[in-house]
Amino acid sequence: MGDFDVTEGYGDIPERQQAVRTSDRFWMKPEQEINVQFCDSQPKRFWEHLFGVNFHTGQRSFSQGFATCIGHQSNGFVDDCPACVGRIRRRYVGMLTIINLTGWEGKDGGKRGQNEKQILAATTDDLRRLERKASQVGSFVKEENGVKVGAVFAVFRTKADKSPRIGDDWSFTGFKPFPEDVDPSPIDYKQFAPFTPEKLQELVEKYGESEQPSAPAQRQTPAVEDDDEEIPF
Numbered sequence: 278m279g280d281f282d283v284t285e286g287y288g289d290i291p292e293r294q295q296a297v298r299t300s301d302r303f304w305m306k307p308e309q310e311i312n313v314q315f316c317d318s319q320p321k322r323f324w325e326h327l328f329g330v331n332f333h334t335g336q337r338s339f340s341q342g343f344a345t346c347i348g349h350q351s352n353g354f355v356d357d358c359p360a361c362v363g364r365i366r367r368r369y370v371g372m373l374t375i376i377n378l379t380g381w382e383g384k385d386g387g388k389r390g391q392n393e394k395q396i397l398a399a400t401t402d403d404l405r406r407l408e409r410k411a412s413q414v415g416s417f418v419k420e421e422n423g424v425k426v427g428a429v430f431a432v433f434r435t436k437a438d439k440s441p442r443i444g445d446d447w448s449f450t451g452f453k454p455f456p457e458d459v460d461p462s463p464i465d466y467k468q469f470a471p472f473t474p475e476k477l478q479e480l481v482e483k484y485g486e487s488e489q490p491s492a493p494a495q496r497q498t499p500a501v502e503d504d505d506e507e508i509p510f
């Protein structure tokens with residue numbers, strides 16, 4: 278788990294509203310190109326559950342309803358986490374902070390989110406791709422002449438079935454200083470601090486039996502993405 282310190286115990290649980298995932302995960306539509314800049318180099322890795330539901334409204338959603346697994350770190354479901362016992366879809370992720378330099382198109386066709394800081398939630402295949410990119414450029418963040426600079430990539434998502442939501446074609450375009458109006462420090466990874474076992478159990482009882490969306494990477498149609506068009510994953 279590296280320096281990701283939230284799975285060691287239950288002593289530092291944030292208020293519920295802080296622990297509920299917000300709307301700042303990066304995702305892109307197929308055939309789209311977006312420029313992103315890295316704010317940190319090392320992913321924070323852990324297991325999480327995908328309830329596929331907005332905990333506030335109860336409506337199905339891919340961009341919300343994440344809950345960090347409190348079980349031990351082995352493959353598959355484990356027996357020391359209520360969400361695992363409830364067979365809520367579990368996946369391994371690595372989180373990095375990026376700046377979306379391009380933004381995205383909202384439902385009204387208007388531009389949204391340019392220079393917005395977002396979470397890059399990388400699955401295992403994404404992580405292997407990013408590891409290779411990182412080794413090619415040295416480090417995603419470094420200092421040049423006393424100025425902190427971040428690696429910029431032009432990211433493209435192909436139309437291929439199962440193409441990753443964070444794009445599958447990453448082209449390094451150079452190190453650049455961060456946009457002046459953006460705080461380039463990584464997001465507070467404590468937002469991924471797990472719920473209490475009691476809260477997780479409650480969520481399993483409430484949402485565990487409803488039909489869960491299949492994995493984003495395995496879906497044929499982006500049905501829920503449409504609902505969440507304004508909300509990057």
Ligand SMILES: [Zn+2]
Pocket residue numbers: 326345346347348355358359360361362367
């Ligand atoms: Zn679990």
